[in-house]
Amino acid sequence: MSVITTNLGFPRIGPRRELKTALEAYWAGKSDAPALLDTARVLRAATWDRQKALGLDIVPSGDFSLYDQVLDTSIMVGAIPAIYRPLGAAGSLDVYFAMARGHQPGASEEGCGHGHGRSTDVPAQEMTKWFDTNYHYMVPEVGATQHFILSSTKVIDEYREAKALGHESRPVLLGPVSWLLLAKSTDGRTRPLSLLPALLPVYIEVLRRLQAAGAEWVQIDEPALVLDLDAEAKAAFGTAYASLAQEIPGLRILIATYFGALGDNLDIAMGLPVAGLHVDLVRAPEQLDDVAAKAPADMLLSLGVVDGRNIWKSDLTAILDRIEPIARSRRVLAIAPSCSLLHTPIDLALETRLDPQVKNWMAFAVQKIEELSVLAKALNQGRSSVAAALADNARAVAGRRASPLVHDPRVRSRMEALTANWTRRVTPFAERIVQQRALLGLPPLPTTTIGSFPQTAEVRKARAAHGKGELDDASYTRFLREETERAVRWQEEIGIDVLVHGEFERNDMVQYFGEQLAGFAFTRAGWVQSYGSRCVRPPIIYGDVSRPRPMTVEWWAYAQSLTDRPMKGMLTGPVTILQWSFVRDDQPRSDTCRQIALAIRDEVVDLERAGARIIQIDEAALREGLPLRRADWQAYLDWAVEAFRISASGVQPQTQIHTHMCYSEFNDIIVAIGAMDADVISIETARSKMELLDAFADYRYPNEIGPGVYDIHSPRVPAREEMVDLLIKAGERLSTGQLWVNPDCGLKTRKWEDVKPALVHMVEAAKSARAFLI
Numbered sequence: 001m002s003v004i005t006t007n008l009g010f011p012r013i014g015p016r017r018e019l020k021t022a023l024e025a026y027w028a029g030k031s032d033a034p035a036l037l038d039t040a041r042v043l044r045a046a047t048w049d050r051q052k053a054l055g056l057d058i059v060p061s062g063d064f065s066l067y068d069q070v071l072d073t074s075i076m077v078g079a080i081p082a083i084y085r086p087l088g089a090a091g092s093l094d095v096y097f098a099m100a101r102g103h104q105p106g107a108s109e110e111g112c113g114h115g116h117g118r119s120t121d122v123p124a125q126e127m128t129k130w131f132d133t134n135y136h137y138m139v140p141e142v143g144a145t146q147h148f149i150l151s152s153t154k155v156i157d158e159y160r161e162a163k164a165l166g167h168e169s170r171p172v173l174l175g176p177v178s179w180l181l182l183a184k185s186t187d188g189r190t191r192p193l194s195l196l197p198a199l200l201p202v203y204i205e206v207l208r209r210l211q212a213a214g215a216e217w218v219q220i221d222e223p224a225l226v227l228d229l230d231a232e233a234k235a236a237f238g239t240a241y242a243s244l245a246q247e248i249p250g251l252r253i254l255i256a257t258y259f260g261a262l263g264d265n266l267d268i269a270m271g272l273p274v275a276g277l278h279v280d281l282v283r284a285p286e287q288l289d290d291v292a293a294k295a296p297a298d299m300l301l302s303l304g305v306v307d308g309r310n311i312w313k314s315d316l317t318a319i320l321d322r323i324e325p326i327a328r329s330r331r332v333l334a335i336a337p338s339c340s341l342l343h344t345p346i347d348l349a350l351e352t353r354l355d356p357q358v359k360n361w362m363a364f365a366v367q368k369i370e371e372l373s374v375l376a377k378a379l380n381q382g383r384s385s386v387a388a389a390l391a392d393n394a395r396a397v398a399g400r401r402a403s404p405l406v407h408d409p410r411v412r413s414r415m416e417a418l419t420a421n422w423t424r425r426v427t428p429f430a431e432r433i434v435q436q437r438a439l440l441g442l443p444p445l446p447t448t449t450i451g452s453f454p455q456t457a458e459v460r461k462a463r464a465a466h467g468k469g470e471l472d473d474a475s476y477t478r479f480l481r482e483e484t485e486r487a488v489r490w491q492e493e494i495g496i497d498v499l500v501h502g503e504f505e506r507n508d509m510v511q512y513f514g515e516q517l518a519g520f521a522f523t524r525a526g527w528v529q530s531y532g533s534r535c536v537r538p539p540i541i542y543g544d545v546s547r548p549r550p551m552t553v554e555w556w557a558y559a560q561s562l563t564d565r566p567m568k569g570m571l572t573g574p575v576t577i578l579q580w581s582f583v584r585d586d587q588p589r590s591d592t593c594r595q596i597a598l599a600i601r602d603e604v605v606d607l608e609r610a611g612a613r614i615i616q617i618d619e620a621a622l623r624e625g626l627p628l629r630r631a632d633w634q635a636y637l638d639w640a641v642e643a644f645r646i647s648a649s650g651v652q653p654q655t656q657i658h659t660h661m662c663y664s665e666f667n668d669i670i671v672a673i674g675a676m677d678a679d680v681i682s683i684e685t686a687r688s689k690m691e692l693l694d695a696f697a698d699y700r701y702p703n704e705i706g707p708g709v710y711d712i713h714s715p716r717v718p719a720r721e722e723m724v725d726l727l728i729k730a731g732e733r734l735s736t737g738q739l740w741v742n743p744d745c746g747l748k749t750r751k752w753e754d755v756k757p758a759l760v761h762m763v764e765a766a767k768s769a770r771a772f773l774i
């Protein structure tokens with residue numbers, strides 16, 4: 001028996017976000033293609049060297065990407081829509097970045113993650129969330145006349161590049177079936193999966209070339225195998241891999257699945273004519289026995305035992321207890337992280353400010369590879385060969401379990417005292433809204449914005465200087481107050497009805513709260529790629545959550561003091577904080593979410609006490625938290641909606657609760673949205689021309705609703721008439737008395753020069769719509 005260590009993919013942004021810097025310099029015209037490609041090459045080499053030095057037996061290649069691995073695959077197979085073709089050769093950077101970001105040098109970035117990028121001459125491809133992660137991929141586009149042709153040899157080039165540096169790597173490809181299942185049809189008729197026969201020859205050619213270059217193994221990611229699949233999709237796997245196996249005899253394919261259990265697809269996976277299968281044993285530990293029992297004796301099993309989605313040290317002894325018997329029963333076994341390490345920060349050693357005790361509970365990408373080495377040595381040479389490492393690990397794991405830092409009896413007793421009363425407002429919406437309208441005295445079709453105003457370079461620079469101690473507290477606060485005041489004055493001037501303070505003090509809508517809540521730690525360099533060059537530093541929830549002191553009340557009170565118009569309190573909701581953080585793995589997510597909900601509730605109550613008449617609780621990530629399997633949806637929606645309601649229900653009937661969700665598909669979850677019982681919800685609709693309001697109309701959604709009339713994902717300034725038109729469309733679907741007028745999402749990624757005229761047009765649109773709609 002022998003056990004080898006492998007990795008499915010490593011973060012590519014660089015330990016100090018070198019790739020981000022290089023990309024943004026290139027896009028800004030401050031550097032050229034050779035400089036960008038050189039940075040990329042240096043990062044790849046360092047990544048291979050590092051993984052090798054950490055003891056990894058088989059390093060991945062082809063996992064690098066300048067922007068996104070799904071886009072890389074689209075280019076590889078030549079799925080390049082016609083609008084991009086005039087921009088250059090298929091494999092060129094110009095075409096690549098036009099698909100990623102749209103084409104018009106100099107324009108500013110997309111908004112909060114769901115955009116088509118710039119709606120200039122050539123828009124970017126649509127971007128959406130990668131399974132249930134906070135990573136976004138570019139949605140492949142295919143049409144009836146789709147012709148597939150090998151258009152980039154990136155994966156082969158990178159395999160050779162590694163080889164030239166002395167690394168025998170395992171190339172990684174996104175599999176043909178998953179790629180098609182992620183694709184959308186440009187003509188609305190072609191089912192992407194029907195194109196499988198046309199697509200396979202390109203994969204065959206790539207695999208042949210990899211084999212010719214010397215590759216023995218290739219990793220083909222088929223994460224779709226953990227989803228609910230229809231019969232056609234199930235059958236596609238058999239077709240695809242029979243063909244690949246037949247055409248490239250001798251090449252060993254490992255199919256990688258992750259983010260969940262194979263479940264009802266287990267037999268399909270086991271029956272594929274491939275040499276290896278990777279399974280996620282962190283998300284779905286229960287599948288191990290079945291997998292081990294059903295795997296053919298000559299199949300290489302790759303067990304994803306180290307969590308690729310979180311930052312905790314593994315419990316190495318527990319892993320050994322579980323896999324030793326399996327290792328003994330098989331000739332070879334691979335162990336690996338559960339999925340690509342793309343979703344974790346790179347190196348814990350860069351964290352100099354974490355509480356040493358808490359830090360000792362963590363492992364980032366580098367440390368996770370070290371864990372694999374220890375595990376493999378224990379399996380190959382006996383536990384005694386790594387006794388000291390195992391003992392250290394056991395101490396850290398036990399220390400975390402028992403630590404008073406993790407357990408707060410006050411939070412526990414509060415959780416126990418929670419009753420149903422805390423999850424509902426005392427008065428039904430129909431009565432609340434009467435009181436709210438009387439108190440607020442707003443016009444029909446009231447105007448507002450979603451919260452943030454542009455995070456200019458100046459704002460970020462001031463925050464960075466403050467962080468480094470170059471700008472003292474008083475000066476930083478003065479600066480932020482001036483920004484806030486300017487924003488408030490301007491909103492009054494153009495006649496917005498319900499104002500926001502602008503969120504200038506926030507680095508990120510989740511990190512900002514994480515930094516102020518007990519039970520959270522935050523990193524200095526723990527960046528994780530969100531899309532392209534955009535990264536986030538997810539807070540780390542390590543213990544029971546509570547709110548030691550008010551988090552936003554001072555900023556809110558200052559902003560309200562500047563105006564007589566209602567100023568919205570502005571908070572991030574419990575589900576979104578949970579979803580965009582690294583979470584505890586020692587209790588159910590629902591428990592952690594409930595604790596956050598109580599902390600946010602405290603803030604809501606304090607804002608009301610300070611005088612806020614409207615409080616917005618953003619739940620931007622509620623939908624993406626939906627489990628991958630439909631059977632698990634209802635349980636999730638139950639606790640997610642309950643958490644929102646806990647956070648929102650501590651206030652008087654006349655206090656108006658808003659929520660915001662920046663996406664547009666509600667059909668599946670409209671009942672849950674109704675159950676949240678927010679007085680007002682703002683959503684994304686501008687680009688879908690209000691069509692998605694049909695879900696709300698069919699459901700007879702009773703509460704108030706602000707369908708976005710301004711697509712903030714693009715620097716384009718919409719005309720007044722366009723927005724009037726959208727309001728008329730909204731009025732056809734819902735009662736005008738229910739409607740608010742607002743943009744699709746926050747404006748933090750936009751520039752003032754776009755925002756100002758757009759919001760002026762929006763206020764004018766509301767005024768003219770009032771004249772004839774009401």
Ligand SMILES: Nc1nc2c(c(=O)[nH]1)N[C@@H](CNc1ccc(C(=O)N[C@@H](CCC(=O)N[C@@H](CCC(=O)N[C@@H](CCC(=O)O)C(=O)O)C(=O)O)C(=O)O)cc1)CN2
Nearest residue numbers: 112113460461463464507508509510530533534535536580
């Ligand atoms: N957490 C989260 N997830 C989300 C979203 C979101 O807003 N937050 N929106 C959706 C899309 N995702 C997005 C993710 C990131 C960004 C984004 O703009 N990220 C910024 C970083 C934001 C941030 O944390 N900024 C900090 C730190 C900025 C920084 O890089 N500081 C430098 C120095 C800066 C300087 O000298 O100018 C440093 O620390 O090294 C701040 O402003 O304080 C970036 O990559 O550039 C936008 C959208 C979905 N998921």
Ligand code: MET
Nearest residue numbers: 112450451452620662746
């Ligand atoms: C990603 S949703 C953003 C909501 C937040 N209040 C903002 O305006 O930026």
Ligand SMILES: [Zn+2]
Nearest residue numbers: 112662745746
């Ligand atoms: Zn949003």
